[in-house]
Amino acid sequence: MACHTLTSAIDKLVHSLCLESFPCGRGSWRKPTLQDSKDWDDEDDDEESTGAQFEELDNLCDLLRSPLSPWHQEASWSPQTLDLRELAVKAPKKINADRIYSSLTTLRVVDKGVSVIDDGLLKFRNLEQLVLTVNNIAEVPSKNLPKTLKVLELYGNQISNLESLNTELPPHLLHLGLGNNRLGSPEDLQYFAVSRWPQLMSLDLSWAGYTEQYALVDALSTLPRLRSLVLEGNPLTLTTLYPGFTLDSLDRLLYLDETRISPEDRRRYRGLAKLRASVSEEAEVIVCVKKIKGVPNSLLLNDAEAEFPLVNYSYSVSYEFFDESQSQKSVHAEDQTSQNILQRLTPVPCTSSEHQDHALSVPVAMNWTTTQAWAEEIEFNHSSTHRIRDLAALKNFFLRGLWITVEEQKVLSWPASRPESSGTKASANKKEKKASSAGTKSKVKKKKKESELELIHEQPIKQTLGSVHVKLKDLLEGKSQSEEQYDMVVKHSIRPEVSKVKKSKKSNRENKEENPTSKKGKVSKEMATDASADERKTETKTLTVEFNLRLNKWTSDSQAFDPNSTK
Incomplete structure (x- = not known):
């Protein structure tokens, strides 16, 4: 091309x-x-x-x-x-070409398909601001940049390394925007030096792939005039020590992630820079499932007159989360194959769809709450802590988001069949006669007998009531937690009131007694029709899940050694 x-x-x-x-x-x-x-x-x-x-x-x-x-x-x-x-x-x-070149001090060439910065740019000898956002630029030859340049914006291109920006840089460059590129290699850090950018005051490295906060901060600390830094969207921002470590280390910064740094921020994060020797760069994610409400009462589907089977309903919530152990196995197995392929292929510009496909390939594991019986509001108070060191994969997981699922579990129980002798049957018949003559047994004795009855439980029948997708991209944009109530629509079959069913059956019996010529099959057909009509009735309900996902961020050095700091 x-x-x-x-x-x-x-x-x-x-x-x-x-x-x-x-x-x-x-x-x-x-x-x-x-x-x-x-x-x-x-x-x-x-x-x-x-x-x-x-x-x-x-x-x-x-x-x-x-x-x-x-x-x-x-x-x-x-x-x-x-x-x-x-x-x-x-x-x-x-008006001539030379007048045009000398008059233009600002150029914004946005989304024009530019892929090469050629030496023709040097004709703009008074150019101070060059904005090349959303193009296809992979390399930035510094020799083709006018020496008068003060602002260079390259957001949303295909730059994968800073090697081309190594020499002959504009000496008066104040702002360099490299956000949303394919950067992230540790080798790039050597180019952030005062000898190359002595006047640099603003640097945008947002939405890149930098994972090592300590090494990056060390490199940026050599820029004496740096006052504004944007790092949001990088995997390193997910760690427990971000932004505290960065602010405590770069004491000359005035803005971090486009937010003004106040004296209170400086006081709050004081001392975190000293923790680098004792704290690993990892993320700590706390997931909470508090409760669900609006679950349809499935007990209404049971036949109130039937003694068996006994039906037990319980409910649970599951959610996806990044599986780091599975990810490490996949990386180890495919590492050699990927290296061989990359040696044969030239770099291909990474499109947004490729980013999306990569994010969707993140391995996940299901996490479950305990099962609870039905109630108007089912309390789970489930909480789990996930510690992740693969920050790049965790970033892709947050871009992907997760699914929350509410599941219903139904268990049928039947009385265990026990062999009985003829003597036992006769004794039972005598007892039944004596009970019929003496009257019905008390309800207390009946319940006691049922409790002593040995039951056989069938395999649980599981049914998904609903699922909802949770977007987590906000966690990469500086937000520390995602806490909302997520609604899902549930279609639920219901039976009409039991009294109506009983009344219908009683009416059929009375009609049969009054009209002995009526056919038994006709009554059964009417009852079957009523039953099928009952089964066709459904209702729609809104089921709500209270879900919270929080990135733990330390605001003081004492939290690093406090086991209860995440609670």
């Missing part, structure tokens, strides 16, 4: 200004001035004087400034474009 150079993209933007077309340029619409008569020859003057009705220069300039004018153009890619167009109206003779 042919490379799209930066200067060709700039030439298209300059051409869109139409500096030689109405209302700019030397057309028949423009009334010549005294200065024009000195600059133009007589032949040109005669041609202009025979044209259509002239327009005053002020009127032509108004066409450029008025927002309702079709010739109005916002200075979106350079604030100097309006000055150039007005110059093309007032003194078109002065």
